[in-house]
Amino acid sequence: MAEKTVGKPIKRTEDPRLIQGLAHYVDDIRLPDTLHAVFLRSIYAHARIKSIDTTAAQKLPGVVAVYTGKDVAKIGPVPCAAALPDLKVPDHRALASTKVYFVGHPVAVVVAESKSAARDAVDLIEVDYQELPVALDEEKAADAKSPVIHEQFGTNVAYKLTAGEGDIEAALKSADQVIKQRILHKRLAPIAMETRGVLARYYPGEQELTLWTSTQIPHLCRTQVAIMLGMPENKLRLITPEVGGGFGSKLNVYAEEALMGWISMQLNRPVKWIEGRRENMQATIHGRGQTGYIEIGFKKDGTLTGLRYNVFADMGSYFQLLTPAIPTLTGLMLSGCYKIPAIQINVTGVFTNKMSTDAYRGAGRPEATYVVERALDLVAAELKKDPVEVRRKNFPQPNEFPFKTATGLFYDSGNYQGALDKALKMADYTKLRQDQQTARKEGRLMGIGVSTYVEICALGPSAAMPAGGWESATVRVEPTGKVTVLTGASPHGQGEETSFAQIAADELGVGVNDVTVIHGDTAIVQYGIGTFGSRGLAVGGTAVYLAIQKLKDKAGKIAAHLLQVDASTISFAEGKFTSSAAAGKQITIQEVTLAAHVAKSLPEDMEPGLAATSFFEPKNFTFPFGTHIAVVEINKETGEIDFQRYVAVDDCGKQINPMLVEGQIHGGIVQSMGQALYEEVVYDDQGQLITGTLMDYALPKAIMIPHLELGSTETPSPVNPLGAKGVGEAGTIGATPAIVSAIVDALAPYGVRHLDMPLKPEVLWQIINKKSAGAA
Amino acid sequence: MKKTISVTVNGVTHQNEIEPRLLLVQYIRDVLNLTGTHVGCETSLCGACTVMVDGQAVKSCTMLAAQADGSTVTTIEGLAQGGELHPVQSGFWEHHGLQCGYCTPGMIMASAQILQRNPDPTDEEIRHGLEGNLCRCTGYQNIVQAVQCAAKKMKSKSVAR
Ligand code: FES
Ligand code: FES
Numbered sequence: 001m002a003e004k005t006v007g008k009p010i011k012r013t014e015d016p017r018l019i020q021g022l023a024h025y026v027d028d029i030r031l032p033d034t035l036h037a038v039f040l041r042s043i044y045a046h047a048r049i050k051s052i053d054t055t056a057a058q059k060l061p062g063v064v065a066v067y068t069g070k071d072v073a074k075i076g077p078v079p080c081a082a083a084l085p086d087l088k089v090p091d092h093r094a095l096a097s098t099k100v101y102f103v104g105h106p107v108a109v110v111v112a113e114s115k116s117a118a119r120d121a122v123d124l125i126e127v128d129y130q131e132l133p134v135a136l137d138e139e140k141a142a143d144a145k146s147p148v149i150h151e152q153f154g155t156n157v158a159y160k161l162t163a164g165e166g167d168i169e170a171a172l173k174s175a176d177q178v179i180k181q182r183i184l185h186k187r188l189a190p191i192a193m194e195t196r197g198v199l200a201r202y203y204p205g206e207q208e209l210t211l212w213t214s215t216q217i218p219h220l221c222r223t224q225v226a227i228m229l230g231m232p233e234n235k236l237r238l239i240t241p242e243v244g245g246g247f248g249s250k251l252n253v254y255a256e257e258a259l260m261g262w263i264s265m266q267l268n269r270p271v272k273w274i275e276g277r278r279e280n281m282q283a284t285i286h287g288r289g290q291t292g293y294i295e296i297g298f299k300k301d302g303t304l305t306g307l308r309y310n311v312f313a314d315m316g317s318y319f320q321l322l323t324p325a326i327p328t329l330t331g332l333m334l335s336g337c338y339k340i341p342a343i344q345i346n347v348t349g350v351f352t353n354k355m356s357t358d359a360y361r362g363a364g365r366p367e368a369t370y371v372v373e374r375a376l377d378l379v380a381a382e383l384k385k386d387p388v389e390v391r392r393k394n395f396p397q398p399n400e401f402p403f404k405t406a407t408g409l410f411y412d413s414g415n416y417q418g419a420l421d422k423a424l425k426m427a428d429y430t431k432l433r434q435d436q437q438t439a440r441k442e443g444r445l446m447g448i449g450v451s452t453y454v455e456i457c458a459l460g461p462s463a464a465m466p467a468g469g470w471e472s473a474t475v476r477v478e479p480t481g482k483v484t485v486l487t488g489a490s491p492h493g494q495g496e497e498t499s500f501a502q503i504a505a506d507e508l509g510v511g512v513n514d515v516t517v518i519h520g521d522t523a524i525v526q527y528g529i530g531t532f533g534s535r536g537l538a539v540g541g542t543a544v545y546l547a548i549q550k551l552k553d554k555a556g557k558i559a560a561h562l563l564q565v566d567a568s569t570i571s572f573a574e575g576k577f578t579s580s581a582a583a584g585k586q587i588t589i590q591e592v593t594l595a596a597h598v599a600k601s602l603p604e605d606m607e608p609g610l611a612a613t614s615f616f617e618p619k620n621f622t623f624p625f626g627t628h629i630a631v632v633e634i635n636k637e638t639g640e641i642d643f644q645r646y647v648a649v650d651d652c653g654k655q656i657n658p659m660l661v662e663g664q665i666h667g668g669i670v671q672s673m674g675q676a677l678y679e680e681v682v683y684d685d686q687g688q689l690i691t692g693t694l695m696d697y698a699l700p701k702a703i704m705i706p707h708l709e710l711g712s713t714e715t716p717s718p719v720n721p722l723g724a725k726g727v728g729e730a731g732t733i734g735a736t737p738a739i740v741s742a743i744v745d746a747l748a749p750y751g752v753r754h755l756d757m758p759l760k761p762e763v764l765w766q767i768i769n770k771k772s773a774g775a776a
Numbered sequence: 777m778k779k780t781i782s783v784t785v786n787g788v789t790h791q792n793e794i795e796p797r798l799l800l801v802q803y804i805r806d807v808l809n810l811t812g813t814h815v816g817c818e819t820s821l822c823g824a825c826t827v828m829v830d831g832q833a834v835k836s837c838t839m840l841a842a843q844a845d846g847s848t849v850t851t852i853e854g855l856a857q858g859g860e861l862h863p864v865q866s867g868f869w870e871h872h873g874l875q876c877g878y879c880t881p882g883m884i885m886a887s888a889q890i891l892q893r894n895p896d897p898t899d900e901e902i903r904h905g906l907e908g909n910l911c912r913c914t915g916y917q918n919i920v921q922a923v924q925c926a927a928k929k930m931k932s933k934s935v936a937r
Contacts, residue, residue: 011869018877019865019884021812021852028811116797193816193824193878193912244814244878245912277817493876493913659872666915667875694821694910702903702916731915 002511002575005502009659010512012498023242026197026214027274034199035064037260037273038118040108040125041282042100045136045353045687046149047129049098049107056124057110062117064267066125067259068108069097075262076228078255078318081466082325087159090150090351092318094228094255094262100129101149101317102354103689104282106255111263111271134687138314138350139291149317149351158315158349159324163331165406166342171306175297179378184756185367187289187314187681188674189697190360192492194244195275196284198257200264209261210237216246217530218490220467221253222522228258229265236261240520243492247671248359249284250492251532252321281692286681287360289314290327290367296375302383302390306342309334309371313349316356322363323356324349325466329364329456335405336372337416337454337625338394343406353687359532361671362732365455373451373737374754377744381753386433387741388424391452392417402620411454411623412725415651418713420452423627423649426711432631432645440749445634445768446644447746451738454625457652457726458719459533461618469618471535472528473543475504475551476611479597481590483508483515488528489540490520494728495660496536500544502656503722507548508589509575526613534624534726537656542720543616550612555592558610561603562587562595622717622725626650628669628738634746639765641677641743643706648734650710653717653725661727662710668731669708674700675732676739680758781845785810786854794841800834801825803841804851812852812881816910823909826882827851833889835908852881855888863929864888864922873922875913883909887923891930899924 017023054066078092096107108125112118135141135149141156149156172178192214199212209231215221215238222238229236243250256273264271275284292311298304313327331345376394380387395416396403403411432448439446460469472488485504489496501515518524531540552572559577560567569581576586592610595601599608631645648665655661678698682690691697716723736757743759744752750767778793785808792807804810804827813836816824820838827836828850855862864887867873874880883906890897890905897905902923903916911919 009872012872014877015869015874018874018880019852019861019868020856021810021881023877024811025814025878027805027815030809030811116795191912193822193876193910194814195816243876245876247912277819277822495875663872663875663914663918666917667913668915670915671912693819694817695819699910699912700916701910702906702920703900705903705916707899708915708917 002505002509004506005512006506006656009657010498010502012495013501013512014495014497025194025242025244026199026212029199029212029241031199031201031270034270034272035111035113035267036115036118037109037111037263037271038115038122039106039279040122041279042096042103042105042107044100044129044131045103046132046134047100048132049096049100050128050130052108053126054108057121060117060121060124062113063110063121064113065111066108066121067095069093069095072259072262075258076230079224079253079321080319080323081321082323083466084159084161084324087324088153090318094259103687104279104355106283109259111267134353136352136354136683136685136687138289138312138352141352142312142348142350149353156351158351161328161347162344163328164344165408166306168306168308168342168344171342172295172297172308175305176300177382178295178297179382181294181374181378181754183292183294183371183374185288185290185370186757187357188287188360188679189281189681190247190249190284190287191699192245192247192249195277195280196250196254196256197274198260199270199272200260201270202264202268204268208235208237209265210239211257211261212239212241213257214243214250215240216243216251216490216492216532218520218522219488219527220530221257224253225258225261229261237523240490246492247361248287248363248532251359251530252285277694278692281697282689283355285320285356285358287357288367289357292371294371294375296379298379300383302379302385302393304338304340304394307334307340307375308344310346313347314352314354314357315349316354317351318356320356320358322466323358326357326359326364330368332407332409333365333368333456334372335407336369337414337452338372339396340406354683361668362729365729366733366736369453369455369733370737373453373741377741378753387450388429392420409456410620412620412717412719413715414454414623414625415713415715416452416625419625419649419651420627422711422713423629423647426649426709427629427645427647445636445746447632447742447744449630449738449741449745450627451734451741452627453734454623455730455733456621457534457624458538458618458622459535460621468529470529470615471540471543472526472613472615473540473547474526474611474613475544475547477551477589477593479594481593483510485515485517485544486525487517487519487540487544488525489531489536490528491531491536494531494536495657496540499537499656499660500541503541503544504548507545534728536728538622538720538722538724538726539616539618541656541724542722543614545722546614546616547612550614551610554612555589555610557603557606558592558596559587562592562601618719620719622653622719624650624652624725624727624730626730626734628734630738630742632742632746634743634764636768639761639768645709646706647709649712650727650730650734651713651715652727652730653715654723655714656724664727665710665731666708668729669735670700670705671732672735673705673739676736676757676759678758678760779842781842783844783847783849785849786851796840796842798841799837800839800841800844801836804836810851810853814878814881816878823886824879824882826885826909828885833886852884855884862888863926864891867922867926867929871918871922871925873914873919879909879911883911883919887926890923891927895927895931897927
């Protein structure tokens with residue numbers, strides 16, 4: 001009998017191929033006769049295309065075809081799934097034809113026998129552009145005087161939206177005090193280490209197209225690409241081989257995916273496009289990009305009365321799959337883990353001459369958490385109270401769950417005090433504050449930042465999702481007793497091959513290595529939604545669990561039949577069926593499986609085989625939470641930050657594999673550190689992308705990161721039978737405010753109450769030196 | 777103008793006619809079809825393409841294949857010996873030093889080099905040693921642990937000898 005594995009940190013089953021260089025990402029798939037595609041992209045942020053001359057490019061040896069916007073006009077628009085009232089949706093085509101809207105906008109594509117020939121040919125294409133004035137800043141672009149990007153709309157405002165409950169005016173009026181703060185969430189680049197890539201192969205005889213693409217959503221992508229190409233969806237097979245990271249950037253449908261399919265159909269040859277890193281910085285979605293205004297009302301004792309957030313959200317020039325929907329997630333999470341009687345968000349979505357924004361790890365929720373946590377710190381500073389005290393004052397109590405927020409959500413379960421207390425204890429908070437007193441006396445700049453966060457995960461109930469929020473699984477027991485799991489969730493580093501196998505193994509009483517998890521091939525796996533929004537395990541894993549319950553139900557009936565007892569007397573444990581009516585008799589799942597397949601003796605009217613499918617529809621989101629504490633010291637001479645401690649206590653409900661949970665939190669926190677300290681997509685005032693390489697866009701490196709001390713509490717979710725909440729984005733959501741808070745706290749002696757990210761040494765140095773010069 | 781080179785990769789000697797502008801990483805991936813070595817930036821910044829050339833960790837996107845003429849190259853595919861994982865590989869497996877796995881071959885090669893030079897590194901030294909390698913998934917902490925674990929394994933092995 002196999003040992004139980006759920007809850008244990010078992011090693012990943014996907015790793016042997018990955019650590020030996022034997023895995024296959026898109027670019028590792030080699031088909032004979034493959035052509036290579038390279039794009040010509042706009043060098044201007046906003047320009048009219050007067051003419052394109054491809055003659056020289058076409059003549060270059062090795063070049064097979066060159067396509068421009070007018071050649072591909074039959075390909076349908078790049079989809080946006082977000083539906084908002086009065087949304088202005090630009091016609092987003094695979095290639096630009098009359099105008100370009102951002103640096104990196106694809107203008108032409110060269111297809112050649114080799115990548116180098118295609119690259120050389122791209123340089124020979126001549127485009128005559130007429131430069132146009134640009135609109136770049138989301139706040140200024142919303143102004144009536146701004147140059148307009150999509151002329152047909154007469155404005156850059158894509159939509160306006162107000163959400164929230166409670167009488168915000170009255171709530172702010174009833175406050176003893178209201179604090180206002182402008183707050184920036186800079187644009188970030190997701191930077192999956194594997195860039196995007198597509199390989200397409202058309203089979204003219206079968207009239208079938210196969211696309212290998214690096215995506216988080218194979219099925220949704222197949223549906224959308226089939227629509228774009230006007231081909232039957234069941235003639236399109238989409239395969240996601242190994243995916244080298246996504247972080248939301250591959251939760252999308254990109255023009256290049258449809259284009260490669262189309263080109264392969266034109267030329268009857270396989271064609272491959274692998275995105276370069278510079279292209280990735282220019283033309284893969286960015287995240288965040290909000291300029292907001294906070295108003296928070298509170299009583300003298302720290303009780304919050306209301307929160308208003310007026311925000312200009314940078315859309316970029318086009319919509320990708322979810323672009324305009326991201327700020328709505330910000331609105332949903334504005335209550336944080338606090339009781340705020342009235343909340344209002346006013347979103348102005350604005351077109352700018354930049355790449356589209358969309359879901360980047362956290363997707364609108366880090367913005368919300370950052371807003372709320374910064375606001376709480378401002379309240380604490382104003383009242384001269386400990387920031388922890390102000391948070392505690394406004395927490396809902398554990399017995400108040402499900403907790404209804406003024407943003408219309410029901411938080412499933414929570415114990416915010418529990419996570420906070422544990423984190424304070426781990427960090428020895430009281431002692432830290434004493435140390436800080438000493439440090440200040442000695443003239444050292446030590447700061448402590450605390451963030452208590454809640455996030456919305458396991459996306460989600462279909463009613464609240466643009467294109468279905470359920471997930472599917474099929475579980476089969478093969479005649480030899482091996483178990484095959486087909487999941488619609490398509491992981492890209494999360495380790496679902498292992499965690500789903502753990503669930504299946506424990507439920508069926510087999511070993512983890514007896515289970516194979518298959519994902520990411522639309523010809524094999526039933527329809528699914530994908531991996532994003534911290535949903536893989538909580539929704540996809542639950543589908544696996546539920547499929548197994550169905551399967552066991554059938555297997556139990558077969559067992560009863562074979563044991564000649566009534567099915568109601570059957571129970572299953574450790575891989576064996578026993579009956580309360582037949583002591584001592586038992587039959588293993590393997591024996592039942594064989595009987596189900598040879599089908600010589602089955603209960604009357606029962607179908608042979610042993611497989612079951614579940615489409616799990618969650619009734620609610622889940623709401624993981626936690627407390628992060630950052631302790632920093634700032635070097636006065638250089639403005640550099642030294643992390644003295646980083647403590648995180650996260651509660652993601654039941655953990656299937658704690659090692660994978662920790663890994664997700666580590667990665668999330670470090671991405672947060674990137675956002676807080678280093679990362680920022682910068683366009684200059686002409687809309688040129690300044691951060692176009694990894695030299696200019698500062699990703700955190702190992703040496704920049706402190707040792708992270710993790711703890712956890714476990715408050716199961718009532719939303720799914722696993723009790724799991726999801727953890728993929730927690731770190732990215734909880735950490736940013738803690739880090740910024742610590743730095744602001746360190747600089748409190750200089751009168752600093754808020755700073756905008758990224759907090760580069762230069763920024764801090766200037767504060768320290770300007771103020772001390774003033775003091776001197 | 778093609779050039780003929782001879783390179784020993786993972787113990788096998790190859791002779792190929794190549795274009796002078798061919799990068800070592802392209803030679804490894806596209807000519808020899810060893811696709812375990814990855815490309816993350818092509819500009820010498822991410823380390824995904826790290827291989828060993830004559831015992832030195834090298835970013836193979838910054839070297840021409842022609843420059844490797846006469847050299848001995850080890851790629852990730854050649855690291856395990858006789859079916860046994862290299863201690864760094866098993867360290868990464870045991871300590872969850874990888875998620876999507878894309879940076880992993882380069883990380884493992886760079887880590888092997890760190891331990892070759894310093895069999896008993898501090899965490900800080902490991903983090904310094906990995907300065908040329910980017911990982912977007914793991915947050916590096918488990919990679920540091922993986923390398924420490926490998927260091928222990930290698931030490932106990934050499935003591936046993
Ligand atoms: S691909 Fe060579 S360093 Fe990035
Ligand atoms: S494991 Fe994904 S980049 Fe390192």
